[in-house]
Amino acid sequence: MRLIVIGGDAAGMSAASQARRLLKPGDLDIAAFERGEYTSYSACGIPYWVGGLVDGPDGLIARDPAAHRANGIEVHTGHEVTGIDLRSRTVTVRSSGADRTESFDHLVYAAGATPVRPAWADTPAKGIFGVQTLGDAAALQEWLEPGRDTAVVIGAGYIGVEMAEALQRRGLRVTLVERAGQPMSTVDPDMGALVADSIRGLGIALRTGVTVQGLETADGQVRAVVTDDGVLPADVVVLGLGVRPNTALADAAGLPLGVTGALATDLRQRVTGPDGIVEGVWAAGDCTQVTHLVSGRPAHIPLGTHANKQGRVAGINIGGGYATFPGVIGTAITKICDLEVARTGLSSKEAEAAGFRYVTATVESTNRAGYFPGAVPMTVKVIAEKDTGLLLGAQIVGRAEAAKRIDAFAVAVWNRMTVTEMTALDLGYAPPYAPVWDPVLIAARKAGDAL
Amino acid sequence: MRLIVIGGDAAGMSAASQARRLLKPGDLDIAAFERGEYTSYSACGIPYWVGGLVDGPDGLIARDPAAHRANGIEVHTGHEVTGIDLRSRTVTVRSSGADRTESFDHLVYAAGATPVRPAWADTPAKGIFGVQTLGDAAALQEWLEPGRDTAVVIGAGYIGVEMAEALQRRGLRVTLVERAGQPMSTVDPDMGALVADSIRGLGIALRTGVTVQGLETADGQVRAVVTDDGVLPADVVVLGLGVRPNTALADAAGLPLGVTGALATDLRQRVTGPDGIVEGVWAAGDCTQVTHLVSGRPAHIPLGTHANKQGRVAGINIGGGYATFPGVIGTAITKICDLEVARTGLSSKEAEAAGFRYVTATVESTNRAGYFPGAVPMTVKVIAEKDTGLLLGAQIVGRAEAAKRIDAFAVAVWNRMTVTEMTALDLGYAPPYAPVWDPVLIAARKAGDAL
Structure with a gap:
């Protein structure tokens, strides 16, 4: 065979x-x-x-x-x-x-x-990169020589945001252009606003609600990105428009x-x-x-x-064995400098599109007991089906020890738990790791109250 | 009313x-x-x-x-x-x-x-502390004046280990005495050995397999702890024998x-x-x-x-509402200097005692993608029921971003998942937070192989 x-x-x-x-x-x-x-x-x-x-x-x-x-x-x-x-x-x-x-x-x-490449990116000019394969990345690395110090990243999804931060870290001036009103449309607008603040805090020029109309090229290479809100000079253009x-x-x-x-x-x-x-x-x-x-x-x-x-x-x-892949629940996490962003299940928009009636609850808590050194804020949002209380999704934004907390929600979503049942969950507690009421539990409780 | x-x-x-x-x-x-x-x-x-x-x-x-x-x-x-x-x-x-x-x-x-106080601790001599209330702690703090620089902590469970580290951090010479062959008997012996290494690495004299027989007192205060393996001088004795x-x-x-x-x-x-x-x-x-x-x-x-x-x-x-507390699954986490220790469900010994036939699987992985800065080792052990594959328990020992990973296992135990079903879980992945195969998934896979 x-x-x-x-x-x-x-x-x-x-x-x-x-x-x-x-x-x-x-x-x-x-x-x-x-x-x-x-x-x-x-x-x-x-x-x-x-x-x-x-x-x-x-x-x-x-x-x-x-x-x-x-x-x-x-x-x-x-x-x-x-x-x-x-x-x-x-x-x-x-x-x-x-x-x-x-x-x-x-x-x-x-x-x-393959990275999405709109018609306006269909040019032989150099300096335009999708980032999907190691080969793409190697080509970009080669392009990033001294003097090419202005970058425009188009699309503020995971890859766009990560690439904007990477280029900023490399010392380039970076503009991040997003057509939607927020970066990372995979999270709700209130959580996206926290992400936007963090991106701007890095010194990246985030431009939301801006549509790209074309590129300016000269001498065989890209020179600028033309948008409905002005022309952005660019020695490097990264396409983060999905694949x-x-x-x-x-x-x-x-x-x-x-x-x-x-x-x-x-x-x-x-x-x-x-x-x-x-x-x-x-x-x-x-x-x-x-x-x-x-x-x-x-x-x-x-x-x-x-x-x-x-x-x-x-x-x-x-090979003659037996294994299955039942599906996904939309878990994703990312890091933007010291900001940790996580989601699982459905966002509010996705819940709406799927036809769910739902409630949301958002809580501010901390990664550690409030009195423990290193305690920093964490925002947790829960989306639950109205009436049944079924956990539909959750989102977390925090500054440390935040992102992987989404896994508790992910396993709960996977098992079709209700937020009320979640309030009883026996999660790990010790002051260096969590408040006595874990943010996950507080969020579930508050969603239960909202039902 | x-x-x-x-x-x-x-x-x-x-x-x-x-x-x-x-x-x-x-x-x-x-x-x-x-x-x-x-x-x-x-x-x-x-x-x-x-x-x-x-x-x-x-x-x-x-x-x-x-x-x-x-x-x-x-x-x-x-x-x-x-x-x-x-x-x-x-x-x-x-x-x-x-x-x-x-x-x-x-x-x-x-x-x-109330802290367990064996008959030999029934003395009016000062310097002997259980640690359960803030009052207990205040009394201990008052006792810890300069010159009282030798401590013996009896019992190496969570509180004993945490108190030994605290006293060590305060500058005392600390001996930690444990009757069992390992500290933290709530985890399996192989995981306990990692904890023992860490405790010794702090400079704490860990003495396992040692039984306390009595105390020596003089001038109304404790002077030493008498064990079946010698006499340990002590200005301060902390009882960590449970409550x-x-x-x-x-x-x-x-x-x-x-x-x-x-x-x-x-x-x-x-x-x-x-x-x-x-x-x-x-x-x-x-x-x-x-x-x-x-x-x-x-x-x-x-x-x-x-x-x-x-x-x-x-x-x-x-208050006239309705709420229930269905029970617990034995989740617990702690920090020993930079070592993070976590458990949920049943340990091997507990599974045995409960009458389960079980298999175990232990994996070495990392907290982040192996190539990502700050990646450090993490050991994950899974205990699953033989034949059914039901997840009975899990334990994690690591040096960063380890303990709260137990929550994914805790929610899985709560929902009576099998290790085979767990291998499909959609957990958060990004290089700063996890290898592409999360340690939780690898451990579940290996337990599945062991069935």
Whole structure:
């Protein structure tokens, strides 16, 4: 049997590694094709490399091609899969300008995602970067030479904010442009306002409610970003407008796409369409669609943590084991200088869109007992279904020991707890770590009162 | 209607405050009797006061008698309740040597607990301290004058370890004596060994497997602790041998005690015995028994977090509302210098005692992505029921951002998750906060493999 993996990052190589763990070479031969140079790396670490906190690219690589080969997986970097033939069960692979055909019994489609590039960014001018792959980051690093000291980051989602901070840390003057009225629209406006304050506190020029209309270029490189609120000089432009699943190849091969444009799968990561499961074809990572377990709806939430889990599940199933990936609940955390931002479940806007009637409660508390040295404020917001009290989501903004507290909410959301039941939870308490009423419990209590 | 509260700390005053919130003076008059000087304080903060990290006693007081009075609660400090007459529904109160009788419709029994004092500690000699009340701590602080520079702490549970560190921080030479083979017997021996290393690393002389036989005293004060492994000089002796519920008064009044010796209650904190509920008599805090929701057994786990919750529940119910305290799952966390120690559910020994067949899995991971600055090791142990995979308990030892990760396990234990289901959990991930596979998930995975 032969497994071909398209894409050599987290999802694809997790699948390959798990399948290899269960089946020996001979029983299962594995070939992975990666069009870039690197395998199994942390794209999430890119802002920290750009910001100079982490040595890259090597520091961000969990397992390089040699390590995968030592593990019995053929890895071919610089190889792009350009076609899939489901009838003959072959793929066409291009390398150094030459095509060849490779056959498979199982195919893992893990082609990832690509930064959204609006029409106005479609220029040969240099200095415009999406940040999705290590290759993108390496190109940006090369571009950041002395004299190029003015950056505009477009889009204030997670990546945009992280990249703005990284470039600021590198000494550039940074403007962060966001079309919405707040940065990080994944959290509610009141929490977004706290994030905005923190971004501005870093010295980054945050411009919300501003739409980009185009770029000015000269001498083959970008010079400015033109917006509906003025022209912003720029030696470097970073696109933080989100990503789109790389599904063109799948679509061309006749694989069914989900409603989000990403590949839909069953619980075991088998590609699934209106006609059912496509036998022997698996998908994992940023190119796939997930089920949001709170809204019950399909979603496209490209995150490394999901990619790793989905790849593992696909690999175990290919190897003859049994594993499932039931879905996600929208947990995400990030750090903006010393500000920690976290969310899980649905935001108010998402709860509204899903059709929930809901109440919210916001509390101000501290990370430690108020009297303990190092106690700093923390804001916790809870969103609960009206009448039932079902916990729909939670958001946390704080200055220390805040973000990972979202996990308690995440496990509660996962288990469909009500806020009233949550008030009884036996969470860890000691003065260096929490007030005697943990902020999580206070927020749940207050949401209970609001019902 | 009149409510009398016995005990002015967390449990009693939470009950009083909640009842007051729901019922006005006139509808409900509230009198609280506290034999000590302080109300509503954080006993858990005492080690940090002794260690000089926190200004005491005021810094540890959440709400003093004047604040309670302003809230419409009569508070009488220096008043000891010496008798309860359930037939006449009165209590006898002693103050300044005089007794008086006070009547009640509702009685909240929140008399707390007292440090275990073995027969050998029954001496009038000075310099021997249990640490349970602010009064105890104030007396210890007064004793710690220059020249008294050698301390022996007996018992290496949470309080013993915290007090040993506090005295060490104050500049004393500290020996910590523990009869068991490890400090903190609430965690498994392998985790206890990590704690032992940390305690010794602080310069504290930790002596495990050593039994105290008596004290040497002279000139009315303690001089040494006599053990089966030698005589330990001591100007100060701290008893960290646990606490016993203060139920003598309840027992004398004919209130039924639970199998642990503490007062048993129903879910609403009504005192309950073989003959059913004792109408109008409530109990909360360190004098009460709880249900351990994993073992299903009654337990006595005196912790401020439970006391606050139970008091709140009693007060809401007295006030005509509805609230329940279903029980605990044994969550506890502590800090030993820079070591963070956490547990929830059952330890291996407790799982054994409860009759579970179980497997364990231990993993070494990091608090942050391995490449991120400040990443330090973290050890996570999971205990799961054999065959079913039910998560029975978890323990974490780490050096930063470790302890509160136990909350994810705590919510999982609470919801009776299996370790296999846990591997799919959508926990927060970003390089400054976690590896892409969170240590919680890795441990759950490994426990799944061990099944």
